[in-house]
Amino acid sequence: MDLITDLEVVELGPGLAGAVCGQSFVEAGAVVVRGMNASESGNDWLAVNDRKLRPETTREINRELGTADLVVIDSTPSGASEAQSLVRQTRAINPDAIIVAITPFGITGPYSEFSGGDLVSFHASGIGRLLTGQVEDPAIEPPVRAAGNQSAYVAGVTAACAAMLALSGDGSAAGELIDVSAQEALACMAVREIAAPAYGNPSQSRRRDGDGNGSTVSIIPASDGFVAISPREERQWKAWLSVMGHPDWGSDERFADKVGRGDNWDALYALISQWSSNHAKQWIYETAQDAHVPSFPLATPGDLLSSPQLLHREFFTEFEHPTAGMIRRPGAPYQVRRINDSTPRPSPATPSTDRPLSGVRVLDLSWVIAGPTCTRYLAALGADVIKVETTGRADPGRASELHAVLGKSKRAITLNLKQPEALEIAHKLVEQCDVVVENFATGVLDRLGLGYETLSQTRPDIVLLSASGLGRTGPEASRVAYGTLIQCYTGFAALNGYPDVPPRVGWAWADPLCGLRMAFAIGAALRHRMKSGQGGHIDFSMVESLLSTMPGPLIQHQLTGTVTGPAGNDDPDMSPHGVYPCAGDDEWVAISVGNDREWSALCGVVPGLAVRVGNRLGARQINTVEIDSVISTWSIERSALDATLTLQSAGVSAAPSPDSTAMYADPHLQERGFYALIDDMDGQKRGLPGLPWRWLYGERLDVSAAPGLGADTDSVLADVLGLSDEQITTLRESGALT
Numbered sequence: 001m002d003l004i005t006d007l008e009v010v011e012l013g014p015g016l017a018g019a020v021c022g023q024s025f026v027e028a029g030a031v032v033v034r035g036m037n038a039s040e041s042g043n044d045w046l047a048v049n050d051r052k053l054r055p056e057t058t059r060e061i062n063r064e065l066g067t068a069d070l071v072v073i074d075s076t077p078s079g080a081s082e083a084q085s086l087v088r089q090t091r092a093i094n095p096d097a098i099i100v101a102i103t104p105f106g107i108t109g110p111y112s113e114f115s116g117g118d119l120v121s122f123h124a125s126g127i128g129r130l131l132t133g134q135v136e137d138p139a140i141e142p143p144v145r146a147a148g149n150q151s152a153y154v155a156g157v158t159a160a161c162a163a164m165l166a167l168s169g170d171g172s173a174a175g176e177l178i179d180v181s182a183q184e185a186l187a188c189m190a191v192r193e194i195a196a197p198a199y200g201n202p203s204q205s206r207r208r209d210g211d212g213n214g215s216t217v218s219i220i221p222a223s224d225g226f227v228a229i230s231p232r233e234e235r236q237w238k239a240w241l242s243v244m245g246h247p248d249w250g251s252d253e254r255f256a257d258k259v260g261r262g263d264n265w266d267a268l269y270a271l272i273s274q275w276s277s278n279h280a281k282q283w284i285y286e287t288a289q290d291a292h293v294p295s296f297p298l299a300t301p302g303d304l305l306s307s308p309q310l311l312h313r314e315f316f317t318e319f320e321h322p323t324a325g326m327i328r329r330p331g332a333p334y335q336v337r338r339i340n341d342s343t344p345r346p347s348p349a350t351p352s353t354d355r356p357l358s359g360v361r362v363l364d365l366s367w368v369i370a371g372p373t374c375t376r377y378l379a380a381l382g383a384d385v386i387k388v389e390t391t392g393r394a395d396p397g398r399a400s401e402l403h404a405v406l407g408k409s410k411r412a413i414t415l416n417l418k419q420p421e422a423l424e425i426a427h428k429l430v431e432q433c434d435v436v437v438e439n440f441a442t443g444v445l446d447r448l449g450l451g452y453e454t455l456s457q458t459r460p461d462i463v464l465l466s467a468s469g470l471g472r473t474g475p476e477a478s479r480v481a482y483g484t485l486i487q488c489y490t491g492f493a494a495l496n497g498y499p500d501v502p503p504r505v506g507w508a509w510a511d512p513l514c515g516l517r518m519a520f521a522i523g524a525a526l527r528h529r530m531k532s533g534q535g536g537h538i539d540f541s542m543v544e545s546l547l548s549t550m551p552g553p554l555i556q557h558q559l560t561g562t563v564t565g566p567a568g569n570d571d572p573d574m575s576p577h578g579v580y581p582c583a584g585d586d587e588w589v590a591i592s593v594g595n596d597r598e599w600s601a602l603c604g605v606v607p608g609l610a611v612r613v614g615n616r617l618g619a620r621q622i623n624t625v626e627i628d629s630v631i632s633t634w635s636i637e638r639s640a641l642d643a644t645l646t647l648q649s650a651g652v653s654a655a656p657s658p659d660s661t662a663m664y665a666d667p668h669l670q671e672r673g674f675y676a677l678i679d680d681m682d683g684q685k686r687g688l689p690g691l692p693w694r695w696l697y698g699e700r701l702d703v704s705a706a707p708g709l710g711a712d713t714d715s716v717l718a719d720v721l722g723l724s725d726e727q728i729t730t731l732r733e734s735g736a737l738t
Contacts, residue, residue, distance in 0.1 A: 002029025003336060003528040003536075007167065010061070010068040011035055011052075012086050016044060016149055017102045017182065018074025020156025020549075021163070023048040024517075025070070027332035028164075028524045033064045043559075044149050047329040047551030048156075050319040065093045070163050074102040076121070076152070076182060077594070077653060079113035087177060099177045100163045100693075102155050106181035111668040115653045116182070116592070119569060119577055121151040123590035124655035125186030126663045128579070130193060132497045132506040134208040138586045142579045143206070143657040145569055145590075146509070147495040151182050153549035154513065158185040161516045162693040164523035165381045168530070169356025180693045183655075184674055187663065188692040189512045194660045195401035198675070198686040203659035206586060211265030215258060217484045217505050219298060219493070221273050222281035226298035226503060228488035229272075229288060232258070239291040243284075244275050294480040296489035298503060301550050302557030304490065304543075309476040315544050327558050333514075333545035334521045335471070336536045337452075355382025360526065361720075363429050364388060364410065365438035365445075367395040369508060370483060370542065371467055372406040373515025375437055378522065379409035380691055380703075386429065386716055387412045387707070391738050394709050404680060405688055407706025413717070414710035414737055417448055421736035425717070426450060430458050432720050434529075435522055439467040442477050452537040461535040463525045465518055471541035483510035483542060490546045491563070495553065498568040514545045575620040576602070576627050579657055580635040582643055588657040589635055589643040593620075601651040606634045679705050713737055 007030040011022045022032045034052040055061045065071065071090050075083035083101045090099055101107055104116035105124070114120075122128055128143035135141040145151075159180045166173035187194055193204055217230040231240040234257070241250040249255070249271050254264040261268055276284060281297040288295035304310055305328065313335065316328040360383040364375045372387075372395065379385040387410045389395055397403040415422040427450075430436060436455065438445055445451050445466065452464045466472055469481025484505045487493045492510070494503050521538050529535055547554070553563045569578040569590070579588040593599050596615050603610035608630050620627060635643050640656035647654035656662065664687070669675060673694070675687035717723040717731075731737050 003524040004167075005029045005031075006531060007031070007070065007527075008064070008068050009033070009070045009072060010064050011072045011074070012090070013072075013074040013076075013083070013102075015074030015076035015102060016048070016152035017076055017156040017159065018072045019045065019048040020153050021072045021074070021100065021102070021159040022052065023050070024157065024160035024520060025164075026051050028521075033061070033068075035061055043552040043555040044152075046319065046321065046327075047555060050317070050329065062093055065090060065097070068094060068097050070167060071097050071099045072102070072159065072163070073099060074156075076102060076104050076155070077115050077117035079103065079105070079115055080107040081113060083107055096174045098163060098166050098173055098175070100159045100180060101177065102159050102180045102182065104182050105668065106184065106672055106694075107179050109668045109672040111648075114648050114655070115651075116655060117574075117594060117653060118149050118151040119145050119571070119574075119592045120590050120653045120655045121155070121182035122146065122186060123579060123588070123657035124183045125189075126194060126658050126660060127186050127189055127507070128590070128657045129206055129659055130190055130204070130507040131509070133504045134212040135206055136208055138206040139581075141498060141501065142569070142581070142588055144497060144579075146492075147566065148550055148552050150549060151186060154189065155180060155182040155185045157513065157516045157520070157549070158188075158692045161377060161520045161523070162691075164520045164527075165377060166356050168523035168526040169358070169381075173356045176695055178693050178695060181672070184669070184672075185692040187674075188689060189509060190507060191405040191512070191689050192400050192402040194663050194689050195405050196660050197664035198404075198688050199401060201401075203661045211262040213505075214265050214269060215262040217482065218269065218272075219488060219503055219505060220269070220276045222276055222284055222297075223279060225281045227276065227281040227284045228296050228298060228485050228493075228505060229284075230294040230482055230485055232294075234258070236293050237261075240288065240293045243288050243291050243293060244272070247271070247275065289479050292480055294482055294485055296479075296481070296485045298488045298494055299491050300494055300557070300563045301491040301547065301553040302563050304547065305554065305557065309470050309474040310544070310547075312474040313471055313541070313544070315541075315547075321555075321559075324559055327555055329551045329555060330544070330548040333517055333542075333548050334538050334540040335473075336521075336525065336538050338534065338536050357526075358382035360384070360435065361433045362386065362435040362437060363426075363433045365436065365440070366467065367439070368397060369402065369406070369511035370514040370518065371437055371439045372397060372403075373512050374465075374467075374518035374522070375410065376406045376408065377515070377519040377691070378435070383435075385410040386433075386712075386720070388415050388426075389709060390414055390416050391709065392416075398709065404686075404706050408678065408688070409703045410707060411712035411716055412707035412710055413713040416736055416738045417450075419734065419736040421731055421734050423449060425721070425731070425736065427458055428721050430455050430462060433459070433462070434526070435463045435465070437465045437467070437518070437522070441480065442468055442472055456535065456537075459535070461529055461533055463522060463529060463535045463538070465522055465525075465538040465540055467514065467518060467540040467542065469541070470543050472539045481542065483508050483514070486510045486542050486546055490543055490550065491553065492546055492550065495550075495563070495566055497566040499566055501566070510542055510546045513549065514540070514542050517545045517548075573617070575617060575624060576631060578628060580628070580632050580643075582635050582638055582640040582656075584639065587640050589640045589647075590655050590657055591631065591647065592653040594653070598652050602647070605646060605650045605652065606631055681705055681708055710737070
């Protein structure tokens with residue numbers, strides 16, 4: 001279902017992130033025009049340029065610019081000057097278009113002119129220290145980037161989300177300039193970690209401590225590969241013991257609870273592995289899932305080309321490869337359906353404000369990371385987000401800094417949906433809401449009487465987003481999934497890390513990425529509703545969302561029958577390209593040389609390089625070991641920041657690979673207002689990470705502190721539903737508000 005056929009988007013600049021942003025709009029139905037000044041090569045470019053218009057002259061591009069609703073400018077890997085020049089040119093032609101500008105470090109701030117491609121942006125965000133999880137020896141295993149141009153995908157998806165939400169309102173964002181820094185977009189993939197310094201908490205060490213989170217989710221060996229399991233809840237652990245045939249050690253007191261399993265993880269892992277090594281990964285996966293134990297085989301992206309689930313959902317689309325004919329690539333990670341065929345009246349325009357979603361009300365039935373991330377963005381753009389929890393099972397994010405960030409600008413109520421009175425209240429709230437977001441297990445919402453068919457009878461133009469691991473339809477729709485398991489199933493985990501190092505689950509990468517894509521889909525549905533008066537049901541798949549950022553390996557598999565394994569920080573088209581040790585414990589600087597000019601600049605900074613190797617890429621690649629040794633000898637005598645400033649001033653792309661404490665002290669992020677002071681729930685002002693974009697020279701739009709559990713129950717019931725104090729007291733006594 002095409003949602004935004006009325007939109008016209010123009011892409012300018014050479015960067016891949018801008019093309020990723022534009023492709024999100026193509027998949028939602030918009031007309032997207034790709035400018036001539038694009039630098040395009042490789043499978044990723046082929047995948048994100050499908051179905052775009054390609055003008056042949058500058059005059060044609062200027063004509064398209066004059067009528068565009070959105071202009072996407074991507075100047076990466078260059079700094080801000082190129083983006084600002086394109087902004088000025090665009091403004092002269094079309095002053096009313098929304099412009100989203102993507103740069104490595106933003107278009108303001110002391111480091112705005114720093115250059116940085118995938119490696120440098122990735123490590124500058126701090127996520128390189130978290131991606132693959134804790135390691136045995138940080139000195140031997142440096143921080144690592146993700147495979148497959150993930151900096152461009154995250155920055156592009158972030159830009160698409162910000163622009164779509166701006167376009168989904170009443171027009172008040174017309175003429176706005178949205179500033180997306182690749183560094184900040186990637187940093188927001190780990191908001192819990194980068195929020196830690198605001199609470200006086202230390203950065204997470206990269207050295208493995210205890211179970212390394214293995215007792216929550218772990219990759220275990222199978223007879224034919226690996227399989228990931230996550231029996232994190234006690235009922236799941238008991239079911240897992242049943243899957244393993246109730247082994248004698250299952251009654252060992254050391255493993256009686258999650259704490260004990262974590263404290264004794266090495267011994268427990270050895271026992272589980274002894275059993276799992278005798279069984280095929282597909283059998284373990286299917287048997288565990290049948291017992292409602294979250295589990296998925298460790299796969300490669302190519303394995304999923306034959307997935308019955310993805311084929312049923314028609315996720316893959318075809319395009320004409322220049323040499324190989326028709327090739328499949330990922331499509332949109334969501335489907336939009338209408339069950340209610342009535343045609344309601346168009347929704348009235350909301351009052352014009354400085355926040356495009358002012359007047360939109362959202363009932364948030366989601367929890368943990370992906371859903372709350374999505375609704376965080378809606379709240380920041382002005383929506384009234386009402387977060388629903390129960391006291392018996394509050395959002396797990398409240399146990400860490402996660403809720404402090406993702407809960408900002410929301411209202412929180414408690415409703416026990418097992419009580420009929422609470423379900424009645426939920427239906428009445430839906431009548432007053434525009435959007436409902438949920439991530440219950442497949443079928444739960446229908447059993448509660450809150451499925452789309454029922455909700456659309458209550459509110460015909462409701463927009464319901466249902467997020468799940470594999471989508472709400474298809475033969476595997478009922479599989480139990482978490483974001484970290486999805487990273488294993490899609491091949492993301494297997495592609496990341498260093499050669500000859502066993503795969504690890506790593507950071508919860510899929511969830512924040514899905515939050516961005518979910519918010520984009522809601523924005524597109526709201527714009528469609530504004531034009532047509534029709535709502536819809538968005539069926540969102542986390543597997544499809546993560547795969548949508550991995551077209552390169554999917555296409556490679558179809559062309560060659562294989563997928564390249566993990567390559568650490570190496571790049572086949574750049575050298576040197578890696579992270580190098582600096583003065584201090586576990587301190588590193590990322591350095592990327594993309595052409596002969598940058599190599600000459602690096603030789604002018606690092607003594608001894610020029611005399612060892614010629615000026616060409618092939619020669620540098622042959623002498624990689626020697627070059628890396630010389631650079632390391634130079635970098636180890638300097639701090640990561642000093643090395644970065646020296647290299648960037650010489651014209652070499654570089655950045656520290658900082659921990660959260662160093663990120664918090666970063667003068668560039670501080671000047672850009674990335675850490676915004678806000679009154680926390682305890683009344684103290686804390687510098688918490690803001691949004692991964694900003695309105696130029698303006699606020700990041702986060703307004704109020706995250707609410708306490710059920711803090712707004714009475715006020716919401718009174719303000720939104722008009723209930724009296726007596727009615728609220730009666731509901732509380734019935735147990736509906738627990």
